[in-house]
Amino acid sequence: MPSVSSSSSASSSSVSLAVVPRLFCLVAPTDDLALLPALAEVGVDGFQVRAKQATDREVLALTRLVIGAVRPFGAMVVVDDRVDLALAAGADGVHLGADDLPVALARRIAPDLVVGATCRTPADVRRAAADGASYAGFGPVWATSSKSGLPAPLGPASLTRATGPLPLVAIGGVEAGRAGxxxxxxxxxxxxxxxxxxxxxxxxxxxxxxxAVG
Structure with missing residues (x-):
């Protein structure tokens, strides 16, 4: 399992970029899970389990399935929203949104997990870094239909303004032409x-x- 600093004042200097995947693929129970090994084999190095309507047991089972499918290829698995289920499943990390457990508390509970934080502004990124996050999921950079209720697209220039405190993982409307x-x-x-x-x-x-992400 990757290890990051457990300090509540973690910064980009204490987070190895090698720990943070270059390409996260979000995984839901309705996806073609039989493709997971092939995706990892071609270089997808991060998988985020996202099953908001599932029960705890279903999320746990899905996470374990994903881990078994992709970890042999060296890929990381994080769980959306739930530190407890990430720990129970033996996942590598957790990704936290604005309404989830605060990053600083998650870092205290799980000092060895990779902790991602959803961010929309440079101030959000600085705050997440100070609280011990490993990376910032930043967006939506482009318009997307994958999630409702999002703010207007921030645009790629917003990434440039937010760089520095943490590795940024751009999300929202990303496809191969936009990844680069x-x-x-x-x-x-x-x-x-x-x-x-x-x-x-x-x-x-x-x-x-x-x-594209090279």
């Missing part, structure tokens, strides 16, 4: 849903994304 643009603007990596699962050939699309 996000990295050029300052993102460490990207997170995708539709660009993989909505593609005619998810594995081929993942391969293009891996090449």
């Amino acid at each position: 643009e996000a990295v050029a603007a300052g993102a460490h990596g990207v997170a995708v849903i539709g660009a993989v699962w909505g593609a005619r050939d998810p594995v081929a699309s993942a391969k293009e994304l891996v090449a």
